[in-house]
Amino acid sequence: MTSIARLRDFVTRFTALHERGLDREALQHEGAALLRELVAQDDWLPEEFARPHPERYSQYLLHCDPLERFSVVSFVWGPGQKTPLHDHRVWGLIGMLRGRERETQFARDADGRFRAGETSDLEPGEVASLAPGVNDYHQVANALADRTSVSIHVYGDNIGGVSRATYDPETGTEKSFISGYSSAVVPNLWDRSKNKGAD
Numbered sequence: 001m002t003s004i005a006r007l008r009d010f011v012t013r014f015t016a017l018h019e020r021g022l023d024r025e026a027l028q029h030e031g032a033a034l035l036r037e038l039v040a041q042d043d044w045l046p047e048e049f050a051r052p053h054p055e056r057y058s059q060y061l062l063h064c065d066p067l068e069r070f071s072v073v074s075f076v077w078g079p080g081q082k083t084p085l086h087d088h089r090v091w092g093l094i095g096m097l098r099g100r101e102r103e104t105q106f107a108r109d110a111d112g113r114f115r116a117g118e119t120s121d122l123e124p125g126e127v128a129s130l131a132p133g134v135n136d137y138h139q140v141a142n143a144l145a146d147r148t149s150v151s152i153h154v155y156g157d158n159i160g161g162v163s164r165a166t167y168d169p170e171t172g173t174e175k176s177f178i179s180g181y182s183s184a185v186v187p188n189l190w191d192r193s194k195n196k197g198a199d
Helices: 007-019 025-040
Strands: 057-062 071-077 093-100 103-110 114-122 128-129 138-142 147-154 164-165 174-178
Touching: 007 025, 007 057, 007 071, 025 093, 025 128, 025 147, 071 138
Parallel strands: none
Antiparallel strands: 057 071, 071 147, 093 128, 093 147, 103 114, 103 138, 164 174
16 A cells, blocks of 8 residues: 655645745745655555546646645646646646656747747656746646656645636637646545554
8 A cells, every 4th residue: 555654744844844934946946855855756646646537637636735835736647648838827846756747848929929949858756847937838748658657746826726828839829727636535644544654
């Protein structure tokens, strides 16, 4: 049985970072080190939060801070699945747990249209960051054609409730959306009764 002790420890330590009143850059910098520790081991994510959907990528809520200062989600990508070009409007950290994720950055021109920029791959154990006004427009895909990829994302809000947008790269046309989550349940981080000694 999977032990979610690593996830519980991550949530506790990330909450403590917030309590220190760090600015966004310092929070992301220190938070990235915590996320790197979390995704360095692939033995803690419950299987129900790593299942791909046959038609689209999934975003499972793993934890939302009670004050909605941050949320932790698992992104699960079936082979060939990808996002449209989109934004976040909040800061984020992306940690690769298994497989490989491919990100293409976009820049927005004065006329509202988008230009594709650098494309890079995120490998297991690696962490990337994003922030509004810095690198907030991108398209993300499973870089593997034959298997599922899973990444762990931390956002500076309850990402499932944030009003964001997708974009047509050619025209710049914006379409608002609120992502919600792929599951109505979350892992029970705080019940230690089931895995006595393991958690």
